[in-house]
Amino acid sequence: MSWRYPLFDLDYGEEEKRAVIEVINSGWITQGPKTKEYEEKLAQYFGVEYALATSSGTTALHLTYLSAGIKPGDRVLVPSLTFVATVTPLIWIGAEPLFVDIHSLKYPNISPDEVERKARGAKAVVFVHYAGFYRFIDEVKDISDRYGLILIEDASHAIGTKIEGKFAGTFGLVGAFSTFTNKNLSTGEGGFLLTNDEKVYEKAKLLRSHGLTTSSYSKFTLGDTLYDVVDIGYNYRITEIQAALGIVQLEKLGEKNEKRCRLVKLYRELLSDKVLIPFDDYENSANYIFPVVLPEGISRDEVVRKLAEAGIQTSVHYPPVHKFSAMRSRFGELILPVTEEFSSRQLTLPLYPGLSEEDVSYIAETLLKAL
Ligand SMILES: Cc1ncc(COP(=O)(O)O)c(C=O)c1O
DSSP, X not given: XXXXXXXXXXXXXXXXXHHHHHHHHHTOOBSSHHHHHHHHHHHHHHTOSEEEEESOXXXXXXXXXXXXXXXXXXXXXXXSSSOGGGXXXXXXXXXXXXXXXXXXXXXXXXXXXXXXXXXXXXXXEEEEOGGGOOTTHHHHHHHHHHHTOEEEEEOTTOTTOEETTEETTSSSSEEEEEOOTTSSSOOSSOEEEEESOHHXXXXXXXXXXXXXXXXXXXXXXXXXXXXXXXXXXXXXXXXXXXHHHHHHHHHHHHHHHHHHHHHHHHHHHHHTTTSBOOOSOGGGSOOOOEEEEOOTTOOHHHHHHHHHHTTBOXXXXXOOGGGSHHHHXXXXXXXXXXXXXXXXXXXXXXXOTTOOHHHHHHHHHHHHHHO
16 A cells, blocks of 8 residues: 555655664674664663663563563553553563553543552553653652552653653653654664663663673674673664664654654644544653544544545554453453543544645645544
């Protein structure tokens, strides 16, 4: 299918091409000096002690959970309105995800009241900044502190979201991010985690590469020959190509997020009378996606079809995780009424920095006509 307006369009320029060629010319393409430079730049940008780059957001989350001390049997509060990868690494560990409903259609982040209701006996809570919005992070942090829960952020949607000068992903013990192709910072595949906790960082770093005491790059540069394996780890390393892309993309992040913000402002002006637009504070959001909630009684399938006829790709963020077959067979038939209603009426419109204001107007008008 060729879309006039895809949901997302990659926004690479000459800088990314040059950065990749430079890595190839260097002759070293697996994790090495570029990765280190990328991590230092990430830590500096986000104002944390440590950043660790990984092969994906999913592997960043797996390392996050392991290094935060999540163990088999631990109960971890998670939203169901998220990408499944927030949850799957918990299942790999043998922890027990406890799905928590969202607050409301207007504020579809995890509900603080529901977190509090389920907090006793839980080990941790995972906060996902849906679409890039931080709403309730303070409340959930407060509950975590009162109940002794570990606060973890899956900040994959919130690369650049700021809460009174502090970045999303830096509120809890660890913040995990995806840099999958459609994210605000795009490296094709990739991810990273941020923390101020040295032990968490060291553990995640060790597990990223098989629990090895040395790396191929230090063997190459320092001549190390022998090594020990001091933990049972994984290969979650990033390549230098991804790291080089990440460095360029980080430089462009502020400017690209500003463009997203301008487009979202226009979308909101054009659509807010006719559809429910989640959250208010888009100016401090990374605006990863532009979700709307269709009026009750409208056939979403029909709307999707009409938009598709006009060349506009749409999506649903998200089918609830607790409704997937693999989850139902594991955890039984759960009911999260607000998540389910949101998911049944939600539609995501195209959003990426390459869209123009005319494009947004056309997409918004087409949606209004379809309604
Ligand atoms: C909220 C959330 N968590 C985790 C992930 C997984 O990231 P990745 O695809 O890089 O493994 C994504 C990716 O889309 C995501 O949106």
